[in-house]
Amino acid sequence: MDGFGIRIEGLSKRYGEGDTAVDALKDVNMIVAPGEVVGLIGPSGSGKSTLLKCLGAVIEPTTGKMTLGDEVIYDNGWKIPDLRALRRDRIGFVFQAPYLIPFLDVIDNVALLPMLAGRPNGESRKRALELLEALDVGHRAKAQPSQLSGGEQQRVAIARALANQPPVILADEPTAPLDSERALSVVRILNQMAQQFNTAIIVVTHDEKIIPTFKRIYHIRDGKTFEEKGLALN
Amino acid sequence: MISLAGRDILHSWSKFVLTGIGLGLLIGVTLTMAGVYRGMVDDAKALLNNSGADLWVVQQDTQGPYAESSSIKDDVYRSLLSLSGVARAANVTYLTMQVRLGNTDVRAMVVGFEPGQPGEPGYLVAGHHITRNHYEAVADVKTGFQLGDTIRIRRHDYRVVGLTKRMVSSGGDPMVFIPLKDAQEAQFLKDNDAILNERARTAANPTLNRPGVPGLLEAIQASQNANRNVNAVLVQVSPGSQPDTVANEVRRWKHLQAFTRVQMEEILVAKLIATSAKQIAMFLVILAVVSAAIVAFIIYTMTLGKIREIAVLKLIGTRNRTIAGMILQQALGLGLIGFLVGKVSATVWAPFFPKYVLLEPGDAVRGFVVVMVICALASTLAIRAALRVDPATAIGG
Numbered sequence: 001m002d003g004f005g006i007r008i009e010g011l012s013k014r015y016g017e018g019d020t021a022v023d024a025l026k027d028v029n030m031i032v033a034p035g036e037v038v039g040l041i042g043p044s045g046s047g048k049s050t051l052l053k054c055l056g057a058v059i060e061p062t063t064g065k066m067t068l069g070d071e072v073i074y075d076n077g078w079k080i081p082d083l084r085a086l087r088r089d090r091i092g093f094v095f096q097a098p099y100l101i102p103f104l105d106v107i108d109n110v111a112l113l114p115m116l117a118g119r120p121n122g123e124s125r126k127r128a129l130e131l132l133e134a135l136d137v138g139h140r141a142k143a144q145p146s147q148l149s150g151g152e153q154q155r156v157a158i159a160r161a162l163a164n165q166p167p168v169i170l171a172d173e174p175t176a177p178l179d180s181e182r183a184l185s186v187v188r189i190l191n192q193m194a195q196q197f198n199t200a201i202i203v204v205t206h207d208e209k210i211i212p213t214f215k216r217i218y219h220i221r222d223g224k225t226f227e228e229k230g231l232a233l234n
Numbered sequence: 235m236i237s238l239a240g241r242d243i244l245h246s247w248s249k250f251v252l253t254g255i256g257l258g259l260l261i262g263v264t265l266t267m268a269g270v271y272r273g274m275v276d277d278a279k280a281l282l283n284n285s286g287a288d289l290w291v292v293q294q295d296t297q298g299p300y301a302e303s304s305s306i307k308d309d310v311y312r313s314l315l316s317l318s319g320v321a322r323a324a325n326v327t328y329l330t331m332q333v334r335l336g337n338t339d340v341r342a343m344v345v346g347f348e349p350g351q352p353g354e355p356g357y358l359v360a361g362h363h364i365t366r367n368h369y370e371a372v373a374d375v376k377t378g379f380q381l382g383d384t385i386r387i388r389r390h391d392y393r394v395v396g397l398t399k400r401m402v403s404s405g406g407d408p409m410v411f412i413p414l415k416d417a418q419e420a421q422f423l424k425d426n427d428a429i430l431n432e433r434a435r436t437a438a439n440p441t442l443n444r445p446g447v448p449g450l451l452e453a454i455q456a457s458q459n460a461n462r463n464v465n466a467v468l469v470q471v472s473p474g475s476q477p478d479t480v481a482n483e484v485r486r487w488k489h490l491q492a493f494t495r496v497q498m499e500e501i502l503v504a505k506l507i508a509t510s511a512k513q514i515a516m517f518l519v520i521l522a523v524v525s526a527a528i529v530a531f532i533i534y535t536m537t538l539g540k541i542r543e544i545a546v547l548k549l550i551g552t553r554n555r556t557i558a559g560m561i562l563q564q565a566l567g568l569g570l571i572g573f574l575v576g577k578v579s580a581t582v583w584a585p586f587f588p589k590y591v592l593l594e595p596g597d598a599v600r601g602f603v604v605v606m607v608i609c610a611l612a613s614t615l616a617i618r619a620a621l622r623v624d625p626a627t628a629i630g631g
Contacts, residue, residue, distance in 0.1 A: 049629060058549065058626040087625075088551020095628060099546045101238075103245030108236055115235050116552055144245075160550075172629055 004067070005034040005200025006055065006168045011064030011074075012223075013050050024050040025061065026223040032200040034167065037191050039211060040204045042220035048204050049172075051220060055202065056091055056170050057083040069167045088116055092161030092169035092199070094190075096176045098153035100145035106156050107132065107141040113163040124163075131159040134196070135189060151182040155189060162193060169193075171203040180209050187213045238556070239563035242540075253532050254568055257525065258575020261605060264521040265580040266587070268597045271514045273590035278404045278502035282495060285326075286352045287468035288477045290493045291484055297491075299328050299465040300404050300498075301506045306490065308418070311467045317483050319475030324351030325464040327417040330403060333377070333410055334386040340377050342410045343403035344387055346417020352468035355411050361396035368416055372396035374408035387412065388420040404502050406589035414464070422461035432458055522608060525572075530612035533565045537616035541623055548625035558617045562610060569609030573602050 013025040024047045032038050042048050053059040054066070057073060066073045068090055073080055080086060087093075100109045110128035115121060132138040135155040140148055148156065154174060161169045171190065175183035187203075187210045194201045205211065219226045243250050281300065290299065291306070291314060298304025311323040327346035332339040347353040349364055355372050361381045364370045371392040373379040383394045392412055401409040412420070424432065433455050436442050443451045469492075471480050477494040484492035493501065537544070544557060577598055584591040 052629055053626050056549070056629060058624075058629060084548075084551050084553070086551075087549060093546075093549060093629070095546070099542060099628065101543050101547070103238075103242040104236070108241070112236070113550055116550070116556070121236065170629075 004031050005036070005069065006202070007031045007067045008055070009065045011051075011054060011061045011066065013047075013054060013059070014062045024223055025054065028064070028220075028223070028225045030218055030225060032168070032202055034198045034200050035194050036216070037187075037194045037201040037203060037214060039214035039217040040202055040220060040225075041206065041211060041217060046220045047223040048220055050223075051225075052170055052172055052202075052204055055168075056093065057086050088113065089164050090166050090168070092164070092166040094154075094157050094161045094169060094171040094174045096173040098145070098150075098157040100153060100156060100160075102145055104145075105141070106137070106143050106145065106148070109145065109156060110159045110163050113160060117164055128159065128163060131162055132156065134193075135159050150177055151185065154178065154182075154186055158186070158189060158193065162197060162199070165197060165199075167198075167200060169199055169201045171201060173205055173207070174203065175205065175207045175210055183207060183209050184213070235556075237563070238560040239567065242560070243564060243567055250564075250568065251571065254571030255575050257528055257532075257568060257572035259579055260521065260525050260528065261572050261576025261601070262579030262583070263576075264518060264525065265576055265593065265597065265601055266584060266591060267514050267517050267521065268601065269580065269584055269591040269593045270587070270589065271511055272592035272594055272597065274404075274406065274507045274510060275503055276592045277402050277406050277590055278507065279499065280400050280402060281404050282498055282502070284356050284401050285468055286354075286356070286470065288471045288495060289469035289481055289484070290498055291323075291467040291469055291488075292465070292491050292493070294489055294491050297493075297501050297505070299326070301501050304465050304491075305463045306465075306467065308414075308462050308464045310464075310488070310490065313488060314467055314469060314484065317480065317487070319471050319480040319483070320469055321472035321475075322352055322470040323467050324348050324353055325414055325466075326353040326468055327414065327421050327465045328403075329417065329421045330405070330407055331387070331420075335379060335383055340379070341407050342373070342377055343405075343407045344417060344420060345409050345411045346414040346421070346464070347411055348414050352470055355396070355398040355401055355409075357398065358396045359399050361394070363396055364411065364413060365395075367413055369393065370395045370413070372398055372411040374401045374410070375399050376402065376408035377410060379410075385410070387416075388423075389425070390416065390420075392416075400590075402590065404506055418461045418464065421465075422463055423459070429459060522604065525605070526608045526612045529565060529568060529572075529609050530615050532568065533561060533613050533616040534619065536564065537561055537620050541620075542628070544620050544623045545625055545628040548623060549628045554621050557620050561617050561620055562613050565609040565613035565616070566606060569605045573605045576601075576605075 008028060008030045011025055011028040015022045015024055054061045060079055061074055063076050065075045107125055107128050110131055111124040114124035114127055129138060129141055132141055135158060137152050137155045140152060145153060175186050190201050217228045219228060292298040292304035293306050296302045296304045308325050311325055314320055314323040329344045331344055333342045364372060369390060369392050371394050373394050375397050379394045381394055384391050436455055437451060442454050471477050481492035481494050484490055580593055584593055
């Protein structure tokens with residue numbers, strides 16, 4: 001493994017205080033290399049969402065360290081000052097539903113992130129079109145999100161996640177609403193994008209169809225993670 | 235950076251435009267209410283301008299002839315003409331009543347005037363001025379009367395020989411001008427039955443019908459039937475004379491009340507229509523509050539409908555000020571559409587109002603600023619809701 005895309009060490013998250021305190025995450029460790037796609041699976045209430053929110057810089061861990069590429073994000077109560085900019089520039093998100101902005105056309109849904117980062121509109125749209133073409137939805141660039149199929153919408157959502165070339169993408173149940181064929185297609189695309197853009201991708205899933213496709217899987221139970229080597233041959 | 239507000243408006247333009255039209259009609263009503271007040275003030279000023287007077291001489295201790303009733307003898311004008319600084323003086327009567335045309339009647343202010351003197355209608359839009367001593371009339375076009383119409387005022391018929399425009403009372407009633415003598419009769423002369431009754435009462439009164447005093451009863455009855463009163467004398471001062479100085483002379487030596495133009499305007503605007511102005515001001519305040527509530531509700535509802543998108547926008551790193559700006563721009567856009575619809579609506583329907591509605595450009599500018607401020611303030615509720623959206627809601631459970 002050459003370096004790492006994202007690494008967390010001894011991460012814990014406690015909600016509340018005193019007798020009512022709940023430890024949602026307990027000493028979680030995880031490393032995902034650039035270009036690698038790993039699965040994160042676990043039952044409801046196991047701490048998946050909390051871990052994803054910590055990884056996504058949406059909530060702060062109580063203790064532990066998280067490093068993104070070479071940059072330390074959290075370190076035992078310390079955090080980088082601008083988490084919003086971090087989310088914009090260095091983390092991509094793919095959700096269970098595509099959650100495209102309904103009042104923007106496809107290309108501007110993807111170009112929005114570079115624009116928010118201050119890049120010129122023309123350059124942002126050019127980058128967005130390249131990504132859409134790489135994901136085989138370039139011909140729908142001017143369509144409205146409501147005019148796309150579920151699979152196309154999810155591919156646009158992946159393109160959006162890649163728009164600022166983040167070192168890590170967090171995918172939260174990205175295949176849940178899709179049938180087997182489309183679900184496998186999305187996983188194939190994620191693998192392809194991880195390789196092409198050297199991005200570390202963490203896929204939270206319950207989907208039995210896609211679990212065998214991961215080389216490595218992190219199980220999470222009662223706030224703790226356990227690593228398992230996957231069955232994937234590719 | 236693309237305009238998120240503009241894209242959202244374009245995406246759901248029909249909802250936005252329909253909402254803007256609804257708001258616009260409310261703004262149109264607000265502008266019209268302001269126009270009604272301006273119209274009342276303008277009517278009052280038109281009344282003063284049209285009279286062509288520098289001074290209004292009326293009964294002592296009254297604020298006549300428009301705000302209170304006033305009655306003075308019709309020979310007073312002669313003594314006024316003898317005062318230094320008085321160039322012209324003429325009797326006038328004012329009586330607001332129902333003027334009949336066939337089976338319909340029109341509320342109008344009947345003005346009695348002397349041709350060629352202050353108080354006559356300024357200019358005509360059709361026909362000619364009154365040329366006979368009796369039974370001719372000049373009417374304002376707002377009465378709906380046509381040249382040649384025969385109208386009935388009290389016991390007599392009058393032929394409309396001329397039409398004038400913007401000759402209205404301070405209450406907005408159109409004016410009908412008739413010769414002074416006829417107007418005096420219309421206002422002060424009793425009907426035949428009342429005259430007979432009065433004569434009988436006088437004859438039965440031993441103090442007025444004394445035996446051995448021939449001619450006394452006839453003289454008293456004649457004086458009772460005579461109508462030598464008018465409501466006011468309109469005075470024009472000679473060049474170089476100050477209306478205030480002449481008014482003081484009238485008050486001091488003639489024991490009458492005299493108002494200058496400024497004082498009469500104060501009576502009409504600050505006193506006569508003051509209650510109506512307060513009434514309209516209350517309506518304007520209520521309409522402003524209702525408009526603000528509607529904009530706040532609409533923008534708040536529209537924002538709640540985009541909570542998931544806002545959560546995603548915040549998650550992917552959109553600044554709070556970008557989201558707040560989007561909502562503010564939408565509120566201002568709604569206000570802009572509303573104002574344009576309101577201004578056009580008010581301009582279209584104003585001429586159909588029975589009273590004069592004056593839509594001043596200054597009021598439109600002030601109205602636009604107020605609408606924008608109201609929309610900006612109304613959007614704060616939605617902005618607050620949007621900024622409280624947790625980006626974490628876009629992820630998982």
